[in-house]
Amino acid sequence: xxxxxxxxxxxxxxxxxxxxxxxxxxxxxxxxxxxxxxxxxxxxxxxxxxxxxxxxxxxxxxxxxxxxxxxxxxxxxxxxxxxxxxxxxxxxxxxxxxxxxxxxxxxxxxxxxxxxxxxxxxxxxxxxxxxxxxxxxxxxxxxxxxxxxxxxxxxxxxxxxxxxxxxxxxxxxxxxxxxxxxxxxxxxxxxxxxxxxxxxxxxxxxxxxxxxxxxxxxxxxxxxxxxxxxxxxxxxxxxxxxxxxxxxxxxxxxxxxxxxxxxxxxxxxxxxxxxxxxxxxxxxxxxxxxxxxxxxxxxxxxxxxxxxxxxxxxxxxxxxxxxxxxxxxxxxxxx
Numbered sequence: 523x524x525x526x527x528x529x530x531x532x533x534x535x536x537x538x539x540x541x542x543x544x545x546x547x548x549x550x551x552x553x554x555x556x557x558x559x560x561x562x563x564x565x566x567x568x569x570x571x572x573x574x575x576x577x578x579x580x581x582x583x584x585x586x587x588x589x590x591x592x593x594x595x596x597x598x599x600x601x602x603x604x605x606x607x608x609x610x611x612x613x614x615x616x617x618x619x620x621x622x623x624x625x626x627x628x629x630x631x632x633x634x635x636x637x638x639x640x641x642x643x644x645x646x647x648x649x650x651x652x653x654x655x656x657x658x659x660x661x662x663x664x665x666x667x668x669x670x671x672x673x674x675x676x677x678x679x680x681x682x683x684x685x686x687x688x689x690x691x692x693x694x695x696x697x698x699x700x701x702x703x704x705x706x707x708x709x710x711x712x713x714x715x716x717x718x719x720x721x722x723x724x725x726x727x728x729x730x731x732x733x734x735x736x737x738x739x740x741x742x743x744x745x746x747x748x749x750x751x752x753x754x755x756x757x758x759x760x761x762x763x764x765x766x767x768x769x770x771x772x773x774x775x776x777x778x779x780x781x782x783x784x785x786x787x788x789x790x791x792x793x794x795x796x797x798x799x800x801x802x803x804x805x806x807x808x809x810x811x812x813x814x815x816x817x818x819x820x821x822x823x824x825x826x827x828x829x830x831x832x833x834x835x836x837x838x839x840x841x842x843x844x845x846x847x848x849x850x851x852x853x854x855x856x857x
Contacts, residue, residue, distance in 0.1 A: 559798045562622055563596040569625045572611025572632065574604040576724030577694060578741040581823045582658055582787055583627045586807075589816055593806040604721055607695040608632040613644025616651065620794035622803070628653065628788040634842030635697050638850050647843070652795050653832040654803045656786040657811065658825040661763040662699060665743030665752040667730050675756050675775040678737070679711050686714040692726035692735040695719045697855070700726065702782050703739040703758050705853040710779040741824030758782075765821055780849065786828055788835045804832060 569587050573579040580602060587598045603611035612632045618624035633647045645651070664675070672678045682689045693700035696719045708715050718735050720726040723742040729735045731751055739758045744765055747754035756772050757763040760781060772779045789807060791800060810816055811829045820827045830838065 559796050562799050562802060563594055565623060566597045566599060567594075567623050567625060569598055569600050569627065570611050570615050571600055571602050571627045572604060572608035572629065573602065573627075573694065574722040574724070575602050577722045578660075578823055578825065579627060579629065579723075579787065582820070582825060585816065585819045585823075586657060586789075586810065589810040589813065590806060593810060594802075607636065607697045609636055609640065609643055609645075615790070615792060616645035618792050620792040620796075622791060622795055622799035624792065625654075625803075626651070626790040627657075628790040630786065630839065630842050631698055633839040634846050635702070635850070637843060638846055639697055639855065647839070650793055651790040652793050652800055653835045653839075654789040654791060654800055655807055655832050656788045656828055656830040656835045656838070657807070658787045658820055659828045660699065660741060660759070660787075661761070661824050661826060662703060662739050662741050662758045663743035663747060663763060663766065663769065663824060664703075664737060664739045664755040664758050665730070665747050666737040666755055667733060667735075668751070668753055669733065670736055670753070672755070673753060675770075675772060675777055678755055679713065679777075682711070682713040682715055687716065689713075689737070690716040690718050690735045691737045691739065692718045692720055692729045693738065694723045694726060694740065695721065699782055700738055700740040702849070702853070702855075705855065706780050706782065706849075707739075709853050711777070744824040745822075763824060764826075765824065780852070782849075786830065786835065786838060787825075788830075788839075800832065 569583060571580055571583045583600055587600055591598050603614055608629050608631045612626060615624055615626035636643060637647050666672060666678065672681050691704045693704065695701065701717060701719065704717055707713065720729065723740050726738050726740065727742045727746060730738050731746065743752060744763065746752040747766060754766055754769045756775050757766065757769050758781065759771060762771060763769060789803065808829050811827045817827045
């Protein structure tokens with residue numbers, strides 16, 4: 523009912539409910555949830571973000587939620603539920619009622635990495651959710667504090683080799699993308715460096731800018747580099763970040779390092795959510811990601827708007843799990 527005001531939506535929803543009731547009285551088959559599905563959404567939607575405020579995931583969620591509110595004409599409340607490197611918030615949604623009123627910002631960490639590291643996850647990465655679709659891809663920036671006397675990846679590697687055990691990098695937590703990227707660099711280049719986990723990307727950035735850590739590999743490094751508060755070394759991905767077109771990839775910088783799985787953020791709902799509601803969310807999401815303004819706002823936070831259907835996104839997560847099954851062994855992080 524996009525484009526209708528609240529009074530008109532109530533009128534249409536009431537008419538639909540009346541028709542469904544009449545059909546039931548006439549003995550026609552009507553789903554017990556059909557009225558709710560037809561009038562969706564008619565109450566507040568909770569969008570769970572398994573990270574604290576201020577980081578890339580939170581920024582992505584808020585940009586998307588703003589547009590989804592407009593598309594659905596609904597009240598959408600973001601609930602940040604950090605903990606367990608995304609497992610806490612993900613578990614909360616897995617246990618929620620499957621009625622379309624609790625959404626999850628799905629992350630590749632929750633569905634591709636943690637299943638290899640924890641046997642006590644409060645959700646099943648395959649059975650607990652229905653994926654609506656993907657939202658965005660990731661182009662993390664390796665950024666260093668300005669005081670560090672390096673400007674290229676080769677200089678960073680040389681510095682680390684000359685000062686074993688002295689360099690440190692921060693991340694959004696154990697098994698986060700920034701943690702794994704640093705472990706990969708450490709392993710492939712044969713470096714001795716210290717990982718410092720934080721509760722989120724924003725905290726890791728604050729620590730680096732304050733001189734408490736030396737570098738990070740995260741999307742939050744983008745704005746710090748653009749504003750001159752940090753130095754960009756490489757875009758730690760297979761392609762350059764459009765917001766920093768002069769920043770090479772590791773391969774272009776002369777290092778053929780293994781890259782983390784370039785998975786996507788996505789949207790998920792509890793398994794059992796009615797398909798008409800999933801379809802409505804998918805249609806709205808696909809349209810949102812096609813909007814130039816959305817794509818621009820995503821680019822400003824080092825993300826690329828990327829739509830894939832729910833089944834396609836699920837296959838990506840399956841592939842990512844297989845990928846990390848091998849990669850985590852390589853960097854000695856498997857169970």
